[in-house]
Amino acid sequence: MYIYDHYDHEILRQRVAQFRDQTQRYLAGELADAEFLPLRLQNGLYIQRLAPMLRINVPYGMLNTQQLRRLARIARDYDKGYCHVSTRQNIQYNWPNLEQVPDILAELAEVEMHGTQSSGNCIRNITSDQFAGTAPDEVVDPRPYCEIIRQWSSFHPEFAFLPRKFKIAISGSQMDRAAIQVHDIGLQLVTNDAGDIGFKVLVGGGLGRTPVIGSVIRDYLPEAHILTYLEAILRVYNLHGRRDNKYKARIKILVRAMGPETFAQAVEEEWQHLKGAQSTLRSEDIERAKSYFTEPDYQTLNDAQAQAGVDALAGEHLAFSKWLQRNVRAHRVPGYAAVTLSLKPTGIAPGDVTDSQLERIADLAERFSFGEVRTTHEQNMVLADVRKDELFELWQAAREAGFATPNIGTLTDIICCPGGDFCSLANAKSIPIAEAIQRQFSDLDYVYDLGDLDLNISGCMNACGHHHVGHIGVLGVDKKGEEFYQVMLGGNASNDASLAKVLGPAFEAEQMPEVVQNLVNVYLENRTDEELFIDTYNRIGIVPFKERVYAKAG
Amino acid sequence: MPKLVKDGAIIEDTWQRLDKPAGDAADVAVPEGQVIVPLSVWLAQRNALQARRDIGVWIDSDENALELGEDAKTLPLVAVHFPGFMDGRAFSSARLLRERLGFEGELRAVGAFIRDQLCYLSRCGVNAFRFDDETTDLEQAKNSLKDFTEFYQAGVDQPVPLFRRRA
Numbered sequence: 001m002y003i004y005d006h007y008d009h010e011i012l013r014q015r016v017a018q019f020r021d022q023t024q025r026y027l028a029g030e031l032a033d034a035e036f037l038p039l040r041l042q043n044g045l046y047i048q049r050l051a052p053m054l055r056i057n058v059p060y061g062m063l064n065t066q067q068l069r070r071l072a073r074i075a076r077d078y079d080k081g082y083c084h085v086s087t088r089q090n091i092q093y094n095w096p097n098l099e100q101v102p103d104i105l106a107e108l109a110e111v112e113m114h115g116t117q118s119s120g121n122c123i124r125n126i127t128s129d130q131f132a133g134t135a136p137d138e139v140v141d142p143r144p145y146c147e148i149i150r151q152w153s154s155f156h157p158e159f160a161f162l163p164r165k166f167k168i169a170i171s172g173s174q175m176d177r178a179a180i181q182v183h184d185i186g187l188q189l190v191t192n193d194a195g196d197i198g199f200k201v202l203v204g205g206g207l208g209r210t211p212v213i214g215s216v217i218r219d220y221l222p223e224a225h226i227l228t229y230l231e232a233i234l235r236v237y238n239l240h241g242r243r244d245n246k247y248k249a250r251i252k253i254l255v256r257a258m259g260p261e262t263f264a265q266a267v268e269e270e271w272q273h274l275k276g277a278q279s280t281l282r283s284e285d286i287e288r289a290k291s292y293f294t295e296p297d298y299q300t301l302n303d304a305q306a307q308a309g310v311d312a313l314a315g316e317h318l319a320f321s322k323w324l325q326r327n328v329r330a331h332r333v334p335g336y337a338a339v340t341l342s343l344k345p346t347g348i349a350p351g352d353v354t355d356s357q358l359e360r361i362a363d364l365a366e367r368f369s370f371g372e373v374r375t376t377h378e379q380n381m382v383l384a385d386v387r388k389d390e391l392f393e394l395w396q397a398a399r400e401a402g403f404a405t406p407n408i409g410t411l412t413d414i415i416c417c418p419g420g421d422f423c424s425l426a427n428a429k430s431i432p433i434a435e436a437i438q439r440q441f442s443d444l445d446y447v448y449d450l451g452d453l454d455l456n457i458s459g460c461m462n463a464c465g466h467h468h469v470g471h472i473g474v475l476g477v478d479k480k481g482e483e484f485y486q487v488m489l490g491g492n493a494s495n496d497a498s499l500a501k502v503l504g505p506a507f508e509a510e511q512m513p514e515v516v517q518n519l520v521n522v523y524l525e526n527r528t529d530e531e532l533f534i535d536t537y538n539r540i541g542i543v544p545f546k547e548r549v550y551a552k553a554g
Numbered sequence: 555m556p557k558l559v560k561d562g563a564i565i566e567d568t569w570q571r572l573d574k575p576a577g578d579a580a581d582v583a584v585p586e587g588q589v590i591v592p593l594s595v596w597l598a599q600r601n602a603l604q605a606r607r608d609i610g611v612w613i614d615s616d617e618n619a620l621e622l623g624e625d626a627k628t629l630p631l632v633a634v635h636f637p638g639f640m641d642g643r644a645f646s647s648a649r650l651l652r653e654r655l656g657f658e659g660e661l662r663a664v665g666a667f668i669r670d671q672l673c674y675l676s677r678c679g680v681n682a683f684r685f686d687d688e689t690t691d692l693e694q695a696k697n698s699l700k701d702f703t704e705f706y707q708a709g710v711d712q713p714v715p716l717f718r719r720r721a
């Protein structure tokens with residue numbers, strides 16, 4: 001994991017001091033609301049429906065136990081004893097006091113954390129694969145590049161007042177777990193025929209009001225040039241992106257207006273002036289970044305033997321075997337596995353976690369996974385380096401702590417934004433809908449039998465709950481002051497990314513569990529042995545689902 | 555006389571800035587003395603104005619700084635304008651002026667920018683700050699230039715990014 005040196009600490013210390021001064025000026029009436037707004041946003045602070053919300057970056061999802069414990073302490077001392085894992089791998093506090101935010105940021109700075117650029121019209125936290133460094137299908141570990149880009153983008157003087165927010169995601173594996181096709185810039189690490197590392201560059205993807213799959217503007221960019229090339233993209237966007245209408249200000253609109261080829265050309269021209277500048281990465285710069293992401297102290301283990309032990313226990317304990325199936329993933333190192341801790345038990349807002357739970361997770365990480373944890377954009381947490389021969393023990397401990405719901409990737413592992421309970425932009429509540437659906441599907445065996453099924457809920461068009469890329473997507477809409485829910489089907493955030501299609505007229509909140517049940521029934525009646533929900537949908541199309549849902553719900 | 559911050563000091567602003575013309579830029583009468591003219595006026599009257607040493611040019615946020623071309627090397631002053639402080643195009647325009655066109659004179663921010671943008675603006679090559687808001691406390695504003703003293707990326711002030719300077 002990256003470790004700050006005195007430069008990083010000094011820069012962050014100066015940032016906290018700057019924001020403390022800005023907050024004091026605001027509270028003293030010397031800084032107008034409109035002027036304080038972007039300054040606080042760029043430190044993570046929103047003013048929400050009920051209270052401020054503070055968003056803390058978790059750079060590409062990596063946390064150590066010291067950071068987890070500090071997050072827990074802050075939840076206890078400054079908030080109501082819990083926080084929330086967001087759909088961009090970040091941590092959100094819902095109840096801080098504005099006056100105390102500089103103190104919170106100072107406490108975070110001590111453990112190398114911050115809210116810098118977690119909101120506002122700037123380059124946001126870089127997101128990546130929660131299984132980076134451990135996944136068997138990984139081509140190149142994305143984390144050193146994430147860190148290089150994190151540093152480049154942090155406090156970037158030219159790009160702090162962009163037309164709109166800007167999100168970059170990086171994937172280094174064959175299976176895209178970072179949803180790079182729906183980011184402003186998506187970077188896919190690749191190797192060329194000579195084995196040299198580079199990036200496939202996508203731009204202009206995004207969800208929100210106008211969902212778009214990104215366009216490839218370069219198939220192979222040698223790794224050395226990544227920063228100058230990003231600078232070229234951002235400069236073209238900063239100068240030419242629309243500023244007259246905030247709904248048309250994202251880079252996807254510019255790319256579409258210019259056409260991806262013309263946009264690519266403009267970037268190429270700009271880049272010709274920047275290429276080769278001092279921001280070009282030398283091999284020692286990349287090596288230095290890589291030196292922070294070396295392997296933990298893996299033991300040489302006999303995989304077959306460890307697996308046999310796991311299998312034997314699975315034979316005796318059905319619940320354990322289901323957990324293995326859903327929450328445990330293969331690891332590239334023999335004898336190890338990656339474990340997802342579910343933050344989605346029924347009745348808890350998806351992604352919410354209490355102070356004492358954070359501390360329990362820190363304990364588990366220390367005991368089982370080299371003291372590191374990752375957050376996921378599905379709003380769970382991952383222990384990425386667990387010995388197989390300790391899985392049973394971990395399962396027992398996780399179950400006791402409430403993290404072992406065997407629902408990862410299933411219908412009840414709902415991705416859900418904070419919605420109308422917290423967010424001032426919401427059209428409708430989302431958390432109660434998630435809970436009602438979880439209750440409808442409380443039979444774990446039933447859910448388990450359904451297999452992979454992504455259900456994503458957003459409280460408004462901003463799509464923080466990624467509803468366009470859910471197999472089932474739910475969007476809160478407002479009709480004359482009443483909350484309704486639009487349902488869509490067929491979205492997918494992975495390699496063969498696709499955007500969901502609207503099923504038909506929106507539903508009332510009370511109808512939602514039944515609607516989802518009907519969709520599931522259509523799947524169950526039509527599926528072949530091997531088919532997941534999305535496969536059946538792709539084969540039979542939207543009509544049978546539509547007929548059933550509106551026949552019954554209508 | 556109004557004041558501005560230049561090279562870290564508070565001085566009197568001896569320049570007059572002309573508004574954009576409603577009519578033809580070629581017809582604008584440019585007065586005597588130190589005058590900052592709109593880009594359109596400069597482009598329309600370039601031959602006549604070039605003879606003077608007391609003409610600066612200001613570039614609005616929707617104008618292309620690169621249109622100054624080689625002229626940038628001879629001008630004593632270029633200003634980048636903020637119609638609103640959230641319009642961040644001036645940051646890129648400033649860098650283009652310094653890094654692409656080799657402009658070495660006074661690079662001035664004008665318009666609705668705020669004090670909290672000074673540090674980043676100076677990293678983009680701006681060395682003079684003339685606030686539209688004349689109530690701005692310039693002594694305090696000056697302090698914002700030092701909000702940060704170390705930076706990750708290359709800038710006009712420091713073309714070597716931190717990763718190349720780290721021991």
Ligand code: SF4
Nearest residue numbers: 417423426459460464
């Ligand atoms: S999707 Fe809308 S309601 Fe949900 S968190 Fe985002 S802005 Fe708020």
